[in-house]
Amino acid sequence: MLSEAAESPERCEAQIAANADLMRALGKRLRALDPDFMATLARGSSDQAAGFAKVLTETRGGPPTLSHAPSIGSLYRTTSPKFCDIPLIVVSQSGRSPDLIAAAEDAARQGAMIIAVVNDVESPLAALSDWVVPVHAGKEESVAATKSFVCTLVAIAHLIAEWTQDHLLLDELQTIGDLLRRARDADWASAAPLLAETESLLVLGRGLTLPIAGEAALKFKEAAGLHAEAFSIAEVAHGPMTLVGRGDTVLVIGPVDAARAGLSDRLSDFHQRETRIIASGMAEDIALADFRLPTVDARHPALGAIASILSFYPLANRIAVMRHRNPDQPPHLRKVTRTL
Template identity: 65%
Template structure:
């Protein structure tokens, strides 16, 4: 039995996700001076590259930062594995003068703290993006950027993930002096409110009995697809894997046959190239294609999801994960699970 809307909205996950628009609008205002100063400092630093440090959902946010930094600030960006610093104590001396963007909702994961400290020892500039300003990671950072999401009780991160994406977009906009993105961020609350209202739960019947699926994205939406796949695993015990729309034909496409579900989160910038043809390929295989994206790209979909296609591409990508959390919550309930307390998971993951 599929959960009704009242049941879906009763969960912590649903309530906390719905707080994101207001929290993000407030974040932009509260962080304005901090971000301006951080952008100036990073431009003056003129580093050769940038590194990110994160795990779980935060690592998907780090992948979002990579796309932003490389396309808008011209900064090559690598993912620094926490174990290099926490276990091996082998952080390269080439990190001297390099920003290390450490992302953690709690700021309390021991491996991230140890890895950030090892990089700082090598001369890295630690930029912490956290929800908990009193956390050890926040206290040790050279630049601390709070996301102001407020307490998040559900194990499944929602508003903190969205808030992190918004903070990263704000930081990169200031760093790269991207006037168009800065102007767009002023409307983030309205864009996310519209995304909350966009009903994606029509996808629940197509996913309720699924055992495996693919989630596709490209460019700005590939990290969104990664977060969606992670949430399917966490909250619905549904084995979902994220792939690039450009890469899925290099092998993974063979996994999909008659009746299998595919969720495509289409970008609305240059990365939408080839999306329509790829979705047509999946439909020709008999796949159940659920797609968000520009209307011209999703005409072949079994179910085209509502969205906003006349907004800045960065906000469009963030809006997709806001809308997705509604269907993830509803699907979890429809599959008889509790999205607030997935089995074997805790809010703070204490990896060593």
């Protein structure tokens, strides 16, 4: 898990160059199509990447984006005819999960434009898609997806930047390798002793960092056997905050754009309850944190969010080892999840 995550900067650097012509063509096609909405289709870590696509698309002025539940197409076979000429971004590292394939086929039957974001371009999902966006992560042995997740986020950022003509993001993607190398070096593993004995925690984010928080919570569960749930920094005040008090822990992946509004106030609430706060983000927002995680400075908030998950992976790996678990082979999990 750790060594594969460390490959991410070079893999993403190569991806940007390899996909340049494809992304320009697909971005142009999507602008010409000008759909009323778009949809995503994914599960697991890939669904967190799909959530990132939703936030990035909508905050760049793109169309409203919905999450299309796989079961609608795979079990019920009731995908709406309104999907005709609608982009459906299907995210899957393997491209071999039966439910995603079946759901994509049902959407294609209704005339949806299927865009597969996959690591395996020879997969059945890639074969049925109108457009295939390779993430170029290379072979991944660890059950826990790391480099493939980072590469998927970068591919999504590249696609949406071309679609919405976000020129700052397009420019910054040309130096993605340097940014991710800094994120790799700024790893968060030093916070592991504070979490190794914890049995449950909340992971908080907002906007572009909410899907990152979701991925972090998933990795805590699957790699380290640590129960963690992700919530929006805003949404946590609507009920879940009552579960957090003295001696409890929250991990905050702070956004650096407009979504940071209210973060310092929320941390003040936790601080008054004597909750342990471990946080990344802008210094003024996380001044009350008990442990401040290094935050890589990025000119575009989307790339700052991506950098944070690469900094996080060594933390999950270290906690897994401290809890005497094998992060590469979590119990009861397989690399390709076959659900119907």
